[in-house]
Amino acid sequence: MTTFDTTTWTRIEPPARKVKVSIDGEDVIVTEGATVLDACRQAGVDTPTLCYGDTLTPVNACRVCVVEVEGSRALVPACSREAEGGMEISTDSNRVRKSRQLVLELLGSSVNLKLAGMKHWMDRYDADAGRFGPPGEPAGAGERDQAQPGHHHDVDGATAATVTEPPRIDNALYMRDYAKCILCYKCVEACGEDAQNTFAIAVAGRGFEARISTEFAVELPDSACVFCGNCIGVCPTGALMPMTEWTMRQAGTWNEEEQTITRTVCSFCGVGCNLELHVQDNKVVKATSPEDHSVTSGHLCIKGRFGWEHIQSVDD
Amino acid sequence: MDIKFMHAEATDAEKSAVDAVLGAPDSGWDGGDHSRADDRIARLGHDARSRRDELLPALHGLQDRIGWISEGGLNYICRRLTIPPAEAYGVATFYALLSVQERPPIVVHVCDDTACRAAGVMEIIEDLESIAGASGNADGDSMWLTSPCLGQCDKGSAAFIQSAGAPNRVIAPSPATDIVSALAGEIPSTAPSLGAPQAGSAGLQLLRRVGVVDPWDLEDYRFHGGYAALRMAVHMGPAAVLREIKDAEVRGRGGAAFPAGIKWQGAASHPSRTKYIVCNADESETGTFKDRVLMEGDPYAVIEAMTIAGYAVGAEKGYLYIRGEYPVAEELLANAITKARAKGLLGSDVLGSGFAFDVEIRRGAGAYICGEETALFNSIEGYRGEPRSKPPFPTDVGLFGEPTVVNNVETLANVPLILMGGGPGFAASGTGGSNGTKLFCLAGAVEKPGVYEVPFGTTIRELLDLAGGVRGELHAILVGGAAGRFLPISRLDTPLTFEHLRDIKGTLGSGAIMVFNTEADMGAAVRRVAAFFRDESCGQCVPCRVGTVRQEEALARMEAGSDERAVLDDLAMVLRDASICGLGQLAAEAVQSAFELGVLES
Numbered sequence: 001m002t003t004f005d006t007t008t009w010t011r012i013e014p015p016a017r018k019v020k021v022s023i024d025g026e027d028v029i030v031t032e033g034a035t036v037l038d039a040c041r042q043a044g045v046d047t048p049t050l051c052y053g054d055t056l057t058p059v060n061a062c063r064v065c066v067v068e069v070e071g072s073r074a075l076v077p078a079c080s081r082e083a084e085g086g087m088e089i090s091t092d093s094n095r096v097r098k099s100r101q102l103v104l105e106l107l108g109s110s111v112n113l114k115l116a117g118m119k120h121w122m123d124r125y126d127a128d129a130g131r132f133g134p135p136g137e138p139a140g141a142g143e144r145d146q147a148q149p150g151h152h153h154d155v156d157g158a159t160a161a162t163v164t165e166p167p168r169i170d171n172a173l174y175m176r177d178y179a180k181c182i183l184c185y186k187c188v189e190a191c192g193e194d195a196q197n198t199f200a201i202a203v204a205g206r207g208f209e210a211r212i213s214t215e216f217a218v219e220l221p222d223s224a225c226v227f228c229g230n231c232i233g234v235c236p237t238g239a240l241m242p243m244t245e246w247t248m249r250q251a252g253t254w255n256e257e258e259q260t261i262t263r264t265v266c267s268f269c270g271v272g273c274n275l276e277l278h279v280q281d282n283k284v285v286k287a288t289s290p291e292d293h294s295v296t297s298g299h300l301c302i303k304g305r306f307g308w309e310h311i312q313s314v315d316d
Numbered sequence: 317m318d319i320k321f322m323h324a325e326a327t328d329a330e331k332s333a334v335d336a337v338l339g340a341p342d343s344g345w346d347g348g349d350h351s352r353a354d355d356r357i358a359r360l361g362h363d364a365r366s367r368r369d370e371l372l373p374a375l376h377g378l379q380d381r382i383g384w385i386s387e388g389g390l391n392y393i394c395r396r397l398t399i400p401p402a403e404a405y406g407v408a409t410f411y412a413l414l415s416v417q418e419r420p421p422i423v424v425h426v427c428d429d430t431a432c433r434a435a436g437v438m439e440i441i442e443d444l445e446s447i448a449g450a451s452g453n454a455d456g457d458s459m460w461l462t463s464p465c466l467g468q469c470d471k472g473s474a475a476f477i478q479s480a481g482a483p484n485r486v487i488a489p490s491p492a493t494d495i496v497s498a499l500a501g502e503i504p505s506t507a508p509s510l511g512a513p514q515a516g517s518a519g520l521q522l523l524r525r526v527g528v529v530d531p532w533d534l535e536d537y538r539f540h541g542g543y544a545a546l547r548m549a550v551h552m553g554p555a556a557v558l559r560e561i562k563d564a565e566v567r568g569r570g571g572a573a574f575p576a577g578i579k580w581q582g583a584a585s586h587p588s589r590t591k592y593i594v595c596n597a598d599e600s601e602t603g604t605f606k607d608r609v610l611m612e613g614d615p616y617a618v619i620e621a622m623t624i625a626g627y628a629v630g631a632e633k634g635y636l637y638i639r640g641e642y643p644v645a646e647e648l649l650a651n652a653i654t655k656a657r658a659k660g661l662l663g664s665d666v667l668g669s670g671f672a673f674d675v676e677i678r679r680g681a682g683a684y685i686c687g688e689e690t691a692l693f694n695s696i697e698g699y700r701g702e703p704r705s706k707p708p709f710p711t712d713v714g715l716f717g718e719p720t721v722v723n724n725v726e727t728l729a730n731v732p733l734i735l736m737g738g739g740p741g742f743a744a745s746g747t748g749g750s751n752g753t754k755l756f757c758l759a760g761a762v763e764k765p766g767v768y769e770v771p772f773g774t775t776i777r778e779l780l781d782l783a784g785g786v787r788g789e790l791h792a793i794l795v796g797g798a799a800g801r802f803l804p805i806s807r808l809d810t811p812l813t814f815e816h817l818r819d820i821k822g823t824l825g826s827g828a829i830m831v832f833n834t835e836a837d838m839g840a841a842v843r844r845v846a847a848f849f850r851d852e853s854c855g856q857c858v859p860c861r862v863g864t865v866r867q868e869e870a871l872a873r874m875e876a877g878s879d880e881r882a883v884l885d886d887l888a889m890v891l892r893d894a895s896i897c898g899l900g901q902l903a904a905e906a907v908q909s910a911f912e913l914g915v916l917e918s
């Protein structure tokens with residue numbers, strides 16, 4: 001049975017059973033139901049992740065977190081595989097390093113990872129995203145939406161195909177740059193069952209032509225989107241971005257090092273969502289919510305996420 | 317869930333195409349005419365959402381009748397089934413046989429896959445290009461597209477015709493002139509031949525009725541021994557049936573060779589009250605057509621076997637998931653189900669025993685990945701055909717989240733035989749690791765291509781002899797389809813069993829044996845395999861989604877003289893080690909084995 005301690009509103013769980021696993025030869029004891037990733041974290045072993053999010057159902061699609069488990073034919077995704085008693089896990093074997101290297105090379109050669117925070121992992125695994133040749137021609141606007149499943153153009157191998165296409169800017173609040181999309185499904189989950197229950201976007205197409213899309217690729221204002229921006233909040237690669245940030249980045253004025261973050265409570269309604277106001281040059285440039293905040297789990301609505309312009313509109 | 321639908325309206329023709337599948341709408345709430353009563357009662361919620369699994373049949377309804385899926389048509393389906401349009405669009409764009417762009421009413425899919433190439437299909441395609449122009453040209457009243465294997469490889473060429481408002485058809489063999497006639501709207505009414513050269517010979521087990529029995533006629537099936545096994549099963553009781561299957565030690569014929577008895581036991585002993593039997597008839601592995609031969613030649617046997625499985629496991633419902641390119645088999649199976657139901661061999665009281673079981677056919681829509689068991693569940697449930705991660709395994713969490721037994725058509729076809737001859741007898745008939753007989757699909761450069769039934773342990777050489785020998789001089793053999801491996805032609809005396817092939821780094825896979833002679837363009841064949849995996853990857857995981865593209869690109873560079881072995885080896889490793897499902901894990905096997913055996917050197 002779960003009860004709540006009403007002074008702090010934390011959940012008090014009954015004592016859970018523990019299981020012992022070995023990570024790179026060290027024993028680690030974790031709560032039953034914990035993932036291999038939890039065990040790695042507990043053991044202080046740093047693990048790259050992209051599609052995993054603490055607040056989302058794991059889809060284990062990116063495969064950058066794979067580890068070797070004794071007795072398992074293929075490698076297993078740390079983020080979603082449950083730790084079982086007696087598991088012998090290697091996180092730095094040749095096979096693990098090689099697979100992580102290749103996954104990063106495959107991603108790096110097809111997607112713009114500039115804002116994905118993978119640089120140090122690419123260095124660590126000697127990943128060379130250029131090894132498959134120069135990047136192919138970017139797709140024209142809307143071209144990827146027309147792909148026929150099960151068919152692709154002949155390839156000559158002179159260039160490496162990418163998902164590059166022009167950024168999609170169809171509203172004043174946020175933009176989508178799918179050239180940076182690694183197809184981690186996080187935005188789909190946030191828009192759907194894991195948070196927003198709006199189901200404005202889904203994965204469409206198949207294989208390399210799979211993409212995040214609204215129905216018939218209509219523009220966001222024509223779709224079911226309610227502009228909560230929760231998809232932006234979970235996107236690990238910067239493919240989804242508030243227009244303010246995008247505009248400043250384009251102008252070269254976005255400077256994260258100069259920004260301060262102020263935690264406050266959204267004043268629009270009584271739910272009590274905590275906000276983090278990102279401030280640069282004494283101006284709010286973005287609002288987010290902390291992932292570990294018990295009210296929001298990082299999710300907001302259109303007002304909290306985008307409704308702050310009035311704060312600074314006084315003298316403009 | 318508060319769903320925002322699109323504004324586009326369906327035409328009357330689109331509505332009636334969808335209603336023909338889903339039945340008429342109940343009210344304004346699910347897409348029907350709005351009446352005053354609708355203002356007082358809401359009828360959405362769980363009831364409507366629970367029909368999600370009718371999405372793919374409804375999409376088929378539109379595609380079949382109208383020839384494509386318009387915004388209005390999709391929107392109507394979404395209203396009828398309470399599905400967010402973005403999700404339905406995601407499903408519709410997953411399948412090669414569905415189109416969300418307007419298309420000419422006649423679309424002909426022409427096989428250019430590996431087995432037909434080995435038999436010389438590229439000449440037909442060149443002819444076709446010179447007469448009808450390039451593939452994919454959508455001007456005019458018809459168009460043609462290239463297609464992966466259509467499961468007619470014994471004919472050496474094949475075409476699948478989608479024609480709006482008319483039944484789908486297959487032509488095989490498909491000389492360019494026939495394809496051109498089909499493009500002009502002259503749709504042939506005769507079905508291709510079965511492809512079982514041994515039909516009618518003595519000593520056959522799985523094929524004993526194929527080509528002998530009238531596949532439409534239940535009485536003829538019974539006359540030839542049909543339904544004796546079900547009668548026996550009901551007499552024995554579920555536990556005894558299960559014991560026979562376990563004693564038989566019969567391994568799955570769908571590729572993974574997992575013991576069927578263990579699978580059945582797993583589902584049977586699961587405490588859940590709802591369980592399912594799924595017959596995997598997706599057969600889209602290149603070079604494979606044995607399940608088609610069984611379904612077209614002896615359809616009642618598949619239904620009887622599913623019923624026995626349901627009885628043993630305690631399932632009341634079976635789904636038969638058949639690939640969309642098998643219209644003849646689908647029609648025969650639908651007929652068999654109707655007739656069996658009418659005779660009390662399916663339904664609420666099977667053979668008067670109080671056991672309830674029924675079978676529903678679900679049609680695939682052009683996606684090899686939907687043969688992977690968990691992708692198949694998603695496809696039936698109305699989601700994109702993306703594999704789920706395992707564990708949990710289907711016997712614990714399968715179709716609709718319930719314990720499920722998934723078996724290949726051929727595996728199931730063994731079930732009545734096992735019951736009639738006894739499990740231990742069946743086990744004694746094999747090599748220990750591989751029991752019973754096996755169907756092999758011989759295609760490419762052999763004199764008499766087709767499905768052959770032989771006991772496990774028969775050598776490849778004997779099988780080639782059975783198929784009339786190699787046409788021309790033998791150069792290479794690919795066993796197991798696109799996901800299989802080339803075998804050394806010095807090992808023609810290897811007995812064909814699961815264990816012997818494992819010993820020589822091969823696999824029986826689906827039982828496809830593609831034979832290439834010295835005239836074959838092996839570089840092109842291997843590149844076609846690579847293109848197949850790129851096309852058929854579901855796109856979910858990075859190693860496969862991008863790795864299959866890089867593999868195809870590297871092979872193209874190699875063709876131009878560059879040394880790509882290091883890149884290809886690395887790709888093979890990440891595909892094998894880090895992909896979610898068998899498609900990615902096996903996507904480099906044929907390519908790698910081609911290098912290892914020097915198949916690409918002429």
Ligand SMILES: Cc1cc2nc3c(=O)[nH]c(=O)nc-3n(C[C@H](O)[C@H](O)[C@H](O)COP(=O)(O)O)c2cc1C
Pocket residue numbers: 567568569570571572573574576596597598599600601684685686687688689690722723724725727728897898899
């Ligand atoms: C990409 C892929 C495609 C598959 N296609 C088929 C298929 O078309 N038919 C089939 O029976 N099994 C297919 N399988 C194997 C199934 O996942 C499953 O193992 C099989 O249906 C189980 O039945 P069996 O135990 O009777 O062999 C496929 C597997 C993969 C990974």
Ligand code: SF4
Pocket residue numbers: 187190191196198199200201224225226227228229230231232
């Ligand atoms: S902004 Fe909100 S509603 Fe719109 S796509 Fe993103 S998560 Fe969905």
Ligand code: SF4
Pocket residue numbers: 180181182183184185186187188212231234235236237238239240
């Ligand atoms: S847009 Fe961002 S969150 Fe969505 S799938 Fe792409 S990378 Fe993931």
Ligand code: SF4
Pocket residue numbers: 685702703852853854855856857858860861895896897898899900901
């Ligand atoms: S291996 Fe390929 S087909 Fe299988 S889940 Fe991954 S992307 Fe999909």
Ligand code: FES
Pocket residue numbers: 048049050051052059060061062063064065066077078079080
């Ligand atoms: S983080 Fe584990 S698979 Fe993506």
Ligand code: FES
Pocket residue numbers: 427428429430431432433464465466467468469472473474602603604
């Ligand atoms: S039908 Fe052409 S390869 Fe099978």
